Amino acid sequence: MPKIKSPAELSKHKTEVLERIYGKEKIRIRVHMGTSGQASGAKTIYNFFRQELEKRNIEATVISSGDMGYSFAEPTVEVKLPNEEPIVFGYVDKLKADEIIEKYIKNGELIDGILPANYRSI
Secondary structure (H helix, E strand, O other): OOOOOOHHHHHHHHHHHHHHHHOOOOEEEEEEOOHHHHHOOHHHHHHHHHHHHHHOOOOEEEEEEOOOOOHHHOOOEEEEOOOOOOEEEOOOOHHHHHHHHHHHHHHOOOOOOEEOOOOOOO
16 A cells, blocks of 8 residues: 555545445435424424435435434534535525525535534544
């Protein structure tokens, strides 16, 4: 194995290794469905994403997870595009979910409703 000489080379090598292990990275959408999320309608948003992404032929994984600490902004949705940091959207209703699909997922365009990260990835 050749020596890695820069952070860019390390990042490229990491991406290649992860693709070999897990396959090509897909879009991942996590709908937070803790108690406050469920009370705010997260199940409806979860179903909306699953149905709409399939209708629009967008290959993505939609999963549910527990509370992420954004109870004040439920329902919240985390969107992870390939090779990008995850972004959390708050106060997501069907209109906002549609906007997330059309503008952010399809075009990479940032939209209103992004919540600041309250954690750090390792």
